[in-house]
Amino acid sequence: EPEVTQTPSHQVTQMGQEVILRCVPISNHLYFYWYRQILGQKVEFLVSFYNNEISEKSEIFDDQFSVERPDGSNFTLKIRSTKLEDSAMYFCASSEERANTGELFFGEGSRLTVL
Amino acid sequence: KNEVEQSPQNLTAQEGEFITINCSYSVGISALHWLQQHPGGGIVSLFMLSSGKKKHGRLIATINIQEKHSSLHITASHPRDSAVYICAVRWAGNQFYFGTGTSLTVIP
Numbered sequence: 001e002p003e004v005t006q007t008p009s010h011q012v013t014q015m016g017q018e019v020i021l022r023c024v025p026i027s028n029h030l031y032f033y034w035y036r037q038i039l040g041q042k043v044e045f046l047v048s049f050y051n052n053e054i055s056e057k058s059e060i061f062d063d064q065f066s067v068e069r070p071d072g073s074n075f076t077l078k079i080r081s082t083k084l085e086d087s088a089m090y091f092c093a094s095s096e097e098r099a100n101t102g103e104l105f106f107g108e109g110s111r112l113t114v115l
Numbered sequence: 116k117n118e119v120e121q122s123p124q125n126l127t128a129q130e131g132e133f134i135t136i137n138c139s140y141s142v143g144i145s146a147l148h149w150l151q152q153h154p155g156g157g158i159v160s161l162f163m164l165s166s167g168k169k170k171h172g173r174l175i176a177t178i179n180i181q182e183k184h185s186s187l188h189i190t191a192s193h194p195r196d197s198a199v200y201i202c203a204v205r206w207a208g209n210q211f212y213f214g215t216g217t218s219l220t221v222i223p
Contacts, residue, residue, distance in 0.1 A: 102146070
């Protein structure tokens with residue numbers, strides 16, 4: 001069964017360092033998302049991406065964050081200068097379509113720990 | 116403010132029991148997702164609903180658009196059903212808003 005894959009599964013970094021989280025969405029999907037979940041809290045939307053551009057982003061997704069689909073298969077989330085509060089599980093998701101039938105398929109998550 | 120509320124927050128059941136988890140939302144939605152989060156953190160989609168009822172194995176999801184409410188039922192619960200169950204809704208736009216989840220523990 002097709003699945004969304006994410007790497008790395010866990011990354012530890014020093015505050016101020018740049019981090020890139022990688023995702024390979026399901027191949028025929030068109031919509032891509034990043035979500036995050038701070039430990040003990042609910043999942044929060046960061047950004048959605050369609051047709052090689054950001055379609056929506058939340059207040060969390062400030063100038064420190066960027067997304068890219070560099071080669072038609074990978075979908076990356078970059079955090080330019082990490083802060084302690086960026087420590088969270090980051091989930092990539094994809095969906096085939098935007099309409100009401102656009103079921104989300106999630107990756108296993110990348111746990112980011114900022115020291 | 117658009118809100119998603121789940122109840123109960125925590126639920127402990129004996130194996131074999133019928134379980135109901137509820138989700139209420141404040142304004143009309145275009146879609147509702149029921150998700151399962153495993154202890155390791157991974158998230159799996161269970162159902163996507165915009166109306167009516169869906170069934171998959173021992174899981175049943177219903178939605179009442181007029182009452183702005185959805186329920187997830189688990190029949191003949193099993194310890195492997197132990198997980199956090201999350202309701203997520205989509206209003207206008209393309210993003211889902213998540214509830215805080217219901218932590219289910221099924222005891223053998």
